[in-house]
Structure formats: C-alpha cells, structure tokens
Amino acid sequence: MVTGSLNLLRNSFNKLRIDHIFSRSFQTPRYRPPYWYEPKERVPSEEFITQENKQFIEEVMQDKLQQQASLHSPLVNIDSSKAAEWNPQTRRVGLIARKIGNYPLWTKDGKKVLTTLLQVVDNHVIRYIPPEEFSPMVTKKYVWKEKNKLGCLLVGSETIDPSTVTKEYCGLFNNAGMLPKRHLFRFMVSPESYIPPGTPLQATHFRVGDYIDVRAKTMDRGFQGVIKRWGFKGMPASHGVTKTHRRPGNIGSGGEKARVWPGTKMPGHMGNRWRILRGVKILRINTKHNVIWTLGVAIPGETGAMCYLFDTILPLKKHTTSPAFPTQPFVEDLPLEYYDESVQPFEEQSITFEEN
Amino acid sequence: MFKSLVSKLNPVQLSCGFHTTACMNEVRLLSRLRVVDNSEIGKRAMAEGKPPKVICVYNKKHVGYIGDRVLVAIKGQKKKGILVGMKQKQSVKVPKFDSNNVVLIDDNGTPLGNRIHVPIPTILRTILKEKTHSKGADYTKLLAIATRFV
Amino acid sequence: MNQADVSKLVSKLRINVLPKHRNLNNPKGPEGRIDKLRKTVTGLIKFERIELNYNRADEARQYAERLISEAIRHGDCHKPTMDTANFWLLEKELIHKLFKVLVPRYEATNLSYTRLISAPQQQYGRHTDKAVLELRGNPFPDLMNYKTNNKLLIQNVLLDAAKQDYKQSKINEIANNIGKKGNSSLDKSSKNIEVPEKPTES
C-alpha cells in the first residue's frame, strides 16, 4: 500500500522539469574571528589542591618544558639547495618582541644616539596556513585582490603556565608540541618563505643595518582635551578671556555646513591604538639574550609593551641583499654582539679625531 | 598687612596656582646681553650700565643659540653681533656661561673690537665656518681675535 | 633618568607598590593626607584588624609595612627610627607594642606583615570599594576559610595516586635508560671492534 503510493509520487516527480535554479544570496557574517582563534582567558577558581599535589603539577609542567627545550629545530634538516631563493618581492616572517627600555649608544663620530631595546622572547612558529586555505575575515566592502596570495604563519612568544589558560587555547599548540604561549600573531608570508612549525626564531633573523617596521600599541593617555591630543594652541590666559583657556573654540561655520564635519579634531580618547613606525634602523644585536637595539625612541608603547617587527616596506630602505632566508637557523657559536659600522662598541678604545 | 600676606601665601592656593620651574634664560627679543669685546661702543655701554638689547635674532625660531647673528640696540644705535656664549642649558660638552655674551660685528662680519676677553666655546669655530660663504660675510675673523677657547 | 637616592637604605617590601602615590583628596593637601594615614596606621597597630575604604587601606598598608620593616631593621635603640615611630603612632603606648610585640612577631617571617582583603560590596546604591586591613598573626579568627590541605578530597586522592605512578614510571625509565646505555655502549664497542676489520678487507 505504502510502497504503491510512493511509486506514484516518484513518477509524478520524474515528469517535472527544472528550468531555473534560484539560490538565496548568502551574506558572510560581519565579524568572524580567525579560525585559529580560541578564547584564552580562564576563570580562576579555588581548586582545594594540597601543596604537595601542586608541586607535582608544577613538576610535570617543568618536565614538559624541558621536553620542549630539547626539541630540535626542524629547520636544520632542511636542505639549503632545495630552499627557494630570496628576491625583493618575497615577504619573510617577522618577530614578536618586547620593548625593554632605552639607553644611549655613541656613534663613531662621537655623537650620542638614543636607542630602544627590543627583546625577542622565546619565539616559535606555531602553524602555517597555505594561501589556498587562508580566508581571513572580511572587514571592508571591497577587498583588494592580491596577485600572488600570501600564506599565514602563526608565531607565538613567551611560554606560560597552561593551567592559566583554557584547554582550547592550549590545543592550538599541540601540533607543534609546545606549551601555550602568551602572545600569538599572524604574519603574512609568501609561500616560499614557509617555515615548519616548531622552529625557534632568533633576533638574528634581522641583520644590523637593516631597516624594520615596528607595529605596537601607543601609550594609553585616556580622555584628553584638544591641546594635548591635537596640539591646539588654546586661548589666551588673560585679556578678558573667561572659561575658555584650553577649549577648541569654533568647530565649523553655519549655512549648509551647519554640522560637525567628519574628522573634526575634538577632545576624546588618546592613545592605545595600533600604530606602525616604519624604517627603524637596527644598530646592534645581542645573540645571547636576543636583544635588538633600534635607533630612536619613537617606538610606540611603554616599557614592557609588545611589538611586532617586520621587514620594512619603505622602497628606499628595503633589503638590497638577501637576508637570512627563510630565517636564521640556530647556530651554536655566533659572536655575542653584532654592531652596525656607525656604532662605537664599548669594548673598543676611546674615539680620537684626526687633524685634516 | 601681614595677615593678608599669609592668607595669600596659603600653600593650598599656591599648590594649584602657577608653575615654578626654572627660567629658560633664552636669548629672544628685548633680552639684555653682555658685550665681551673691547670695541669702544661696547665698552662704554657696559660701563654705563646700559647693556645692549636684542631687537632681532636672525633665525627662524627667534631664539638665539651659539653663533647666531643678532641685531642689538646699543647706546641708541643699531649694531649687529654674534652670540658667543649662552646662559641657557647646553648640550653635553658645550660650555654654558654665566652670562649671554655677544661680540659686535659690522655687516661684513669684521669685529668692531680687536680682542675678546672671555673664553669662547670651541664649537663656535665649526659653526662660524659653516655660516661663512665665499661671497657673503666672513665671520671667521672673530675667531682670530679670541684669546681663549674652552 | 634619575639617579637613585643613595643616602638612605630601605629594605624591600613584600607587597605590591604602585608607581605613584594616591592623593587621597584632602583640603589640607599633602599634610592632610599624611595626617589621615597616621590615624589609619595607628588604628591598624592598635586593633590589628580594621575595615575601611580600599584606597586608603592600600596607602596605609604601605606605610605600616615600611614602619614595621624599619623597626625590625634598626631596633629600638636607633634615634631616627624612634622618631619616625613617634610621628606615625599617635598613641604613644603603641610605640612599645611596635618594638616589643610586632618586631619579634615578624622578625623571621618571609611574608608581608599585613594582609589586605577586599570586603564584600554593598548591593544597592552608591558604594565605594571597602577593604579589610589586618596584621598577620592577629588573634582574631581567620577571614579566608582555606581548606586546601585536606588530603582526602577526591581530587587530591587522584592526584596523589597519579604522582606516585608518575614517579614510578620515571624511575623505570631511568632504569631502562641505564640498561639501554649499557647495551648501546656494548654495541659501540662491538662496532669499534668491527671497524678495524674493514681496512684489512679492503
């Protein structure tokens, strides 16, 4: 009975002809976090674990850390002849660094220059996503289509206690066999500068004399008036001026323009924004502590802030010769310090000037 | 009288009042200078207690620095001079003097006097050489009449 | 960059210190602030546990810690320390308590001398953050009810068992390694024996 009716239905469907196919337009969600993103913060709770057991957990963690430290860089095994050659169009991976302070160096002609110290802490490649698979979040209506698509290289820095973060976040690092890192950052790289996950990145990834771009968050100054935020002059302190010494004054005219024009400089929150400082010169590199000395004190953020270092994109300051590509492999007996030729090392004799 | 003074000087009022940082000692319009050469006009002006007054600083900032040319009003005349010592804070290894010193020159850069009786900074040597052009004024004559460099 | 002051030596506090002091709004300015804190520090030394606004508690805590550490470092025969104690403790019998009770109490300790616990907030209406400031080792019942050392809770039993298992496996591994090393060394030696044979073959 049932089968009979079914057959009828099937036959009637067979007679149908499909001319047009309509599909409903599908809009991608506006905000979509990158798919390697996992919530990191964990709500700490009272665990009622005895001191001995806490020590035991600590011990296991230390063992894992040791295991991680004993991992060899997979890069050593790569055959150098097979690896792709560097050309000016390739984009290399960058580094995650921490700003640790400023101090002066002296140049060979006796001038004092202030430098910023950037420490590259414990950087490891966590994951590589090839260009075909990489589909980042769309934030703008019109997307710039790049000719040669770039891959995504995930780099982490500063190992942390896994019990302070969520399990999902720790899972990101399992592939590379690492404990979780405090900071994760994605670098867009050309496919030939692929680095296998688990590779440590050193400060010698850059050379002295190179120029880099530094991306960091500026100091948070809170809600500020126009004088501090935009450098307005304010109004006179006297001469009949009342209650308007530090105010912006007029912000527009009447008529058709009787509104606030977009982009008018007004009071508001100042700082705590991502900014890129381009073309910073590297003066000195310490290989033992992985510290980079850069010229100038304009790197955004306070002491202890994180920053991201890239090869510069300024056309006149780009690399002209091949840098360490894809990165500098770990070598045992590097010299402790590299100095730019303009810098006077402290180990050398005092500067003397010759009579012309 | 005394009471009003005390109430005026109440630290609460002062603490939120004007700032009390040290003065900059800059050479700008209408600041007084000390003539340190032995030109006649300079010597007389200093002796009478009417030191020259700056009426123009020939640079973009209108704040004088070592080696800058200034126009001064001295004894009712306008004369040009070169700053050879500054009171304001100087960078490392550049001497700072207790007074703002000036040497009077004419339009060609020739000093009016023939001796400078205070030390002048060595950096002046480089600055004046840079400022001297082959067709313009020759300021290096000033270095020749200096007695001492620090 | 400023040079550190070398004329005085201070011992390190075991608490977090903000980079800058709090002003503690007061019409009398810095003097009024210090007066306020003097009262709080005196109260703390006297009652050993007080409840007050968080900001003031945190400031007063720093001064109390400093006072006790100075007292421990210099003892009661040091004139400037005595002066300081005299300034900070408004009730003079407390000076005696500071040097004779608190100094022996904290002399060998490795922890901070005070504890700051934020108090529960008022549910409705405007509230300021409240805190409880207390000296360690006070005679009152404990505010925080930690029962962390119960070995019989299930998580502790499980972890303890896991610990023993882990240690056992480690020992086994080491034993294995020693055995293997012995073997490998044997292997090596055997290889070494083999090596000289090759030239003879060639």
Add this chain to the structure above:
Amino acid sequence: MRRQILCLSTKITHNSCTKALPLTRFLSTQEAIDRRYHLFTLEKKRQLDKVGRVEKIEVQYKGVPNDCTLVMNKGISTPYDCARHLSEWHMDTSALALLDGTVYWDMHRPLTENCTLELQNFRVPEPQQVNRAFWRTCSFMLGACATVAFKDTVPVKLHSFPGPDIRSGSFIYDVQLPTLDDWKPSQQELITLGAEYVKLVRQNEPLERLEVSEELALEMFVENEHKTKQIPSIARNHGKVTLYKVGKHVDISKGPMISTTKQIGRVAVVSVHNLNGSNSEVEHLYRFQGVALPTGVIINHFAFSILTDRAKKLNTVRSPVPKTLEHEDSESIAMKA
C-alpha cells in the same frame, strides 16, 4: 514492531548453532532494558504498598544551618526528603546520608527507624565513603552508558564492575561485546562514549535502590548469562539482591551510591582495553575505563589531563575471573588499600 521481530528472527538464524538456549536469551538490548525496568517498577510499587499504615519516626538532623528534629514517615521518607525540608543547597550538594554517625545510607533509600541524620557532601572533612560512593556510581553509570552507546546490531552484555578503588586512577566497567573481535576505539569513538555519558548525567535522574529476592533478580537478568551466574553467589548471604536504577538502567550493586547523576561533574571515558589476553573463560571481554570529578570540584585542565593520561593505562585492579564472591571481596580489598 515488525522490524524488531525481523531483527529477532535474523538473530535466531544467526545463532542457530547454539540451539540449547531458550528464546528469552534473544531479547534485543533495548527490549531487555525495558523489561527489566518494568519489573523493577512493579516490584518497587509492590514493596511500597506493603508498608500499609503510615507510621511516624523522628529524625534528628545535625549540621548547618542548625540542628533540628524532623518527623518523617517510616518506610517512605528518605534522607532526600529530609534535605527538601532544609534547603535547595542541601538537596543539590548532599551525596550520602550518615545515620547515627555510623551507617552510610543512600539519599533515596527509605528510612526505617528513629535516627540522627548528617548529610554528607564532597567537601566534608572525612570524605572517604562519599568518594567511594561517587566512584561506584561512576562505574555503574559507565555500564548504563555502554549499553546505550552501541548500535542495535552490536549486542552488549554487561559483565561486572569491581569495587571502587580511587587510587587506581580510573573507574571501570567490564563489558562483553560478543560480535566485536579485537575492537580498538578511535579517539572519536571515545569522545562519543564520553558524550553519551554526559547525556546520561544531564538527565539528572535519582539513583534508586531496591532489594529483591533471588528469583526475581534471576528473572530480571535472564538474558545476561554473566549476571545469572553471579546472582546466586551474591544472594547466598541474605537471600536478597540489591539493585540500583538510574533512568531505565537497572544493575546489581552493593551500594551505597550518590544522590543524583547531576552530581557527576567533569567526566571523560578514557580508554577501552581488550581483556582477552588475560582471560580465556569469557570471550570478547572489554574493560571500559573513565575518570570523573564531582560537580563542585573544579580543577584546571592541565591537572585533569594528568589524571586522564594516567587513567589511559590498563587498570589491573582485578581481572574479571568469574569468582563467585567478587563484589564483597574486591570491595574489602579496595577498602584495605
């Protein structure tokens, strides 16, 4: 209905070589569960009806917020009912009841006489018995989970579970899977098992206790040859068999157990080991292992991963040799440990 019959007939044809077994042995797993559940509810109703006229007993409660006396019904009221008189917190957190300071009593077992009552949660100063009850419940639930988790085509025969030994690191249930030969679960399958377990836990069913006679027990477990073998030895001492029910799943256990399944918090089914190497008498015997923590206990995932890593190893508490006195023995051994 038709489908079930079909399934049954295929099974009969499939097992035609073992003719000697009666037809009841070929109940499908689901049918057997339904039947057992039906029998359990009938028996429970019968026992409740037997109480007859309601008598009152006085229960003296000790503990937070303050000591008090409760007047309850004899043979009907349970410690859980006492907790309902106190507060929701008592209902949710108490896992076991301690009568007269000595006897550990299930929360859902009717009280029989005047007594003092203390409610025990997982944070009491001496939580050994509560922990053991928790571990036992976890094993029991693992059995329930194993019966539910497999497809209809895979017959599941529960064998037994040993007494709770927390220090061994995992709770166990031994299950016979006659049609699966040398099955090793993949990671995904283990996660599925864990998910089934969590589903059961989320149902928030109370764990009910019932004592039945040997004959009824045999009737209930008629399709399971392992249980029918075990029942006479269990019933030898008192002539009674203690059964527990959660949802529709009924199993034999000595008890006591915790109050509801909701009190099982974080749980993971960690591994399934094949026990055939060690045992020749029961073919295709698998040992399911898991690790769990009570609801209130939160430890960080790193510590929990240490526990799961350890629980993955084969738990050799007692290889399931069909000894007759297994339940009593193993528990006493575990207690000593």
Add this chain to the structure above:
Amino acid sequence: MALAIRRSTSEVFGAAKWFIRRDCRALSTLPEKAVEVPVEKKRDRPVVSRIRANARNPNLALRHVYPEFLPDPNPKWRNSLREKLERTDMLNRRKQIDIPEFYVGSILAVTVADPHAQGKTNRFVGICIERKGAGLRAEFTLRNVVDHQGVEVRYDLYDPTVHSIQVLRLEKRLDDKLLYLRDALPEYSTFPFDMDPEILPDGTPVPVNPVQVKLKPRPWLERWERQELQGVSNIEEHLKEKDRVRRELRKEPWEKYDLMKQYRKTIPIEDQNDIWAEVNHQLKQLQLTRKKVSRKRTFGVPKTQLG
C-alpha cells in the same frame, strides 16, 4: 624580652610571642589567646632577621662610589635584562679608561676628543657641582671661572670621546648639589687649569671640606633660602622679612617621615645586593690592574722629570 628575641624555630617563636604578649598585656588592647604553649629550652643560635642580615652586606658601601650602577627607581622604566646589559656595557667602558672615584665637590680635569678644537683634544678643569643620571646616561657637571667668566660644562661619564678623567682633589662638600656656586662669589669656583693633583694616602677616608661660601646679593637663580643648605654662610643677610615668612609657610616637616616617598626614591637593599654581587668582582679586578699600572707609572715618571 631580649632573650625571647634570640630564638629560632617557629614553635619557639610562637611561644615567645605569647610570652611577650603576656608581658605587654597592659599595653596591648587585644584579647589574649587562650592557647598556652609550653616554653621550650632556649637555643643559643639567635634569630637572624633576614632584613638585618641583608643590610649588613659590606658591598652596600659601593653605592656611594658608583651610584650610577643603581637603576632608576621608577618602576615604569625598570627591566632586569636592560639593566644587566647596561651594566655590562658600563663595565666594558670602564675597562677602556679609568673612571675614578669622585664626588660632588671634587675637582676634576677632563680631557675629551673635540673635533672643533685646535689640537683635537680639549681639557677642562673645574669643581663637580652635580652628578645625576643612572646607567649609561650618568653625567656630571664641572664649573670653573675663567677670565672672570663663569663656565660650566656637562660631560657624559661613559662617553667614548672622553680620554681621561683625572681627580685633582678628592673631597666632599657639605651639600649634595653645589648649584649655589652660580650665585656665589667667583673666588669660590675659581681653579687654575695647571693645578697639581693632590694624592691622598691609601686607606684614608674621603675628607669633607667644611667651607661655607658667600653668596652675591640678590637676584638669585633659585630660592636658596628654602633649601636648607649647609655650605652657605651669609644667606640670612640677604633675606627680607617677607622671605622668612614665605620660607616658614613653605616648610614641609612631614616630608622627613614620608616613608613611602623615601621608598619610591631608592633601590631596596635586596635589589642592591644582587646588583653589587654581580658588579663587585669585576670592579675590584679593574681597581687592581689600575693600581699595578699606576705604580709602574710612578716609577717611570721621576726619570723623565730628571731628564
């Protein structure tokens, strides 16, 4: 009481606490703890307070000689690795030239390489009136009166263009900063350029020069009367009544007792101990080598003089 302080273990300590509290019961407003701990036998080993033990470190005296090795106390700028790198750089520089021990008030002669000068070197003699800055930023200021014109020059201590720093007279003054010399009579800051170095015998403490300078009449650069200066003699002569009143109003007697203000300005003992332990050995080595070299020089010098 004194005996009680000298006990060591914690149990004994608890007992001591009880013991003391019983004695001070009249003073303490606390409820007495009911538990009585039996007093055990005294042990001879005294309680060594960690704080006191730390403060006894002899290395701490180095902080007066090398104040620039201590970092800036502002916690916003501190970073252990940066400080460490800075210290190694400082030591490396110290291996190149002899940076001697000197204080504010000492008279120094500094020779620097100067591209502007005639002989490409420049020598200046003067009294050190200020020393500031931490780490490689350390700097000092010399003051002298040349040809009746006051001159001050600031030098970086670790500048590689500095060829030598020679101490002509090693002494201290009564104040930490001698900025008031700018307003003092010129003879107090006049020093000849051809001054001979005065050598102190080994082991003598650095002498304090108790000279009190005379200030010129007002106007002054700063309000010296408010700074409680020791090294000025005639400050009261130049004051009017209104200045005295203002000085009284501006006094901050509580500043002396502001314990946290002091704390925020200094590096704590525990941190200092770490720093000096790291630096001390190398500094000692440097001093030894310098001594050897200078001894050779002193033997060599008379010959040339004779010649």
